[in-house]
Amino acid sequence: MTIQEPVTARPAGRPRSEKAEKAIIEATLDLIGDGMGVAELSIEAIASRAGVGKTTIYRRWSNKEELVADALATLKAPLPPLAGVSVRDDLISLLNAMREDKDRSRTRCVMNVMMSDADRYPALMERFRKVAIEPRKEAMREVLRRGIGTGELRADLDVEMGMAILSGTMIWYTKWASGDLPEDLPERIVDHVLPGLAA
Amino acid sequence: MTIQEPVTARPAGRPRSEKAEKAIIEATLDLIGDGMGVAELSIEAIASRAGVGKTTIYRRWSNKEELVADALATLKAPLPPLAGVSVRDDLISLLNAMREDKDRSRTRCVMNVMMSDADRYPALMERFRKVAIEPRKEAMREVLRRGIGTGELRADLDVEMGMAILSGTMIWYTKWASGDLPEDLPERIVDHVLPGLAA
Amino acid sequence: MTIQEPVTARPAGRPRSEKAEKAIIEATLDLIGDGMGVAELSIEAIASRAGVGKTTIYRRWSNKEELVADALATLKAPLPPLAGVSVRDDLISLLNAMREDKDRSRTRCVMNVMMSDADRYPALMERFRKVAIEPRKEAMREVLRRGIGTGELRADLDVEMGMAILSGTMIWYTKWASGDLPEDLPERIVDHVLPGLAA
Amino acid sequence: MTIQEPVTARPAGRPRSEKAEKAIIEATLDLIGDGMGVAELSIEAIASRAGVGKTTIYRRWSNKEELVADALATLKAPLPPLAGVSVRDDLISLLNAMREDKDRSRTRCVMNVMMSDADRYPALMERFRKVAIEPRKEAMREVLRRGIGTGELRADLDVEMGMAILSGTMIWYTKWASGDLPEDLPERIVDHVLPGLAA
DNA sequence: ACATAATCGAGACGGTACGTCCCGTCTTGTT
């Protein structure tokens, strides 16, 4: 009688260092958070800051995109708590969360990459969409669906379209408005958009 | 009575070749149009394709950003002709123009860069905003103002906000929707947004 | 009792390739042998002919001088066999060796550089002196000392001066005589000089 | 009856500026005197130091060699006055002149170029030989011939060979001796060589 | 006096090579 084998057989040799892996991802996020675009990121800079050989990076990720995708994936999108009382208040909370991200050093990575490197690195975007964008979209969809249920929004509302309008407008300001964003921007957006979506 | 001398006298030495300048900008746009991002662009590739020495580029532009900005600045944004009958139709035309640009090889440059390289190269964006984005924004503002005048839109409408909602939504789809954009997307956006802006 | 560790431990990382080093030096000598002066030598040409990246050259030598010095240092001066019978015959052999070097393709490097680039690149010269000039000087000194011992040369002869006279005269002809050197030049030099040095 | 034409008709147009020509040659000699080898000399540096356009240089000389040759040709070889009493004293004077040149800033050009750039630029050397080397050789030949006449030197002396021995030895020390040259070097050379040439 | 014409300075032109940086791969000895 033999000892029970583990389900996935452990390969021979020294196991990969979790410490190295973490250091690499930390270094990557640090550099992105410092304002570096994906294209400017150099593997050598990451390896150096992580105190790691380049091989240790290439062994895990075959290119920069995948490394960045994994790095960003570790940043759970921290959604704001929603009061759940009125659709209007919850939407304002969600839009506010998008704005505030711009100033938080680590979570800023998400915005940095989403805004800058989106369609240059499609594979990155695909993975990134799942962990960072979809949860936010889903939260907003949820609010909109609830609004339809409570009758605050019209029954034939295209939920996807509603989300696009609200998020797209917020991003437009984030990206192309001159000067700082006004404090009450989310409120004003919702008040302009909501009447068109209401019953 | 003598003729007034021009304020800025012609500088000494051989004047810079307009031909070379054009060739450089053509080459730059060709490469961007071929799908190359600003980061992937190499000055050597531009010089080679333009049949020009690297010096001739560096003499005029001190870095890639400024070259790309000038190159894009030569692409006048070709606004669609507006029927001027109804606000709804004109807005649909303008949104359609944003989408169609993605497929026209040369003008595609504008979208390529605007979408990908915007905030990695802020100086680029600043110059680019003036020649490519502002005219489109102004055209849309004009339509909205006309709508207020004719009573199609409510009198207290925030024109800037209206523009942000329409353009932002369109860009949201362009960038983050999965799959191709539906033929009637501009129409559907306008129909979801307009009721909120109407009188 | 343990074995003594070597004083300088092997440095970390992949060791430098001896093959590359050899290829670089071969390429350098080839190009010099083809009549190229040190100033005309381009690192890129060497790298290309050696099938090597420029970095691999700069990693080893910080400038052309040092590379050329090392390259020439690999060319051991092939001294002619000396009969050892009479001082006169041996001196003629040594002078002949200086002349013949001019025509052998690889060893020609030595003369090329010694004659052309000597005091433009003093560091080069210093290293080169040790491996290429000194052995020849020493051989000639040896012959002269032997001559003093056998009484063929006068006892108070300044060996260094004797060497300078013989070599200097030969080089003078090599460098500034018009036309080809006569076959019996070494013989004639020795016959003009030796009487002054003889007992 | 017509006015007497000058022998060489003056061509139409603005005549070449002698001032520019002088400035160019001065600048060239300055740079060579500052220790710059012919290969390191850049036309642009000469033009800049002379306050002259590059065209003005290329109009007169088709390459660096010819410019340097002409520049050096303006430096008349300043031969030492010879006492004419004994062959020994005159030869010592001539050898001393070779050594002293090394320290005089402008005349140093002659040595610099003769020693360093001789056979890399054969055309240069050819012209240079005429104005700088030949007069010195001729002076030495003259002394040797006089010595044959007075019976101080043997009648069958090869004058050319005598010259080669004396000059070659001196240059050998100049070039390859370590440390400074001893004050009495010319004297010692002559005393080692002369017995072999004497009657 | 005025047109003609070669030369002047300045500096742009298409090139070549420089020495540096980083790429992604590869080889070391050690863990």
Add this chain to the structure above:
DNA sequence: AACAAGACGGGACGTACCGTCTCGATTATGT
């Protein structure tokens, strides 16, 4: 087998000069 260290061939960077080529301005001569 994975690790850090670091060398490898390669490609682009931005700079310095090359020798050639315009420019407008200058300076002579021949009408």
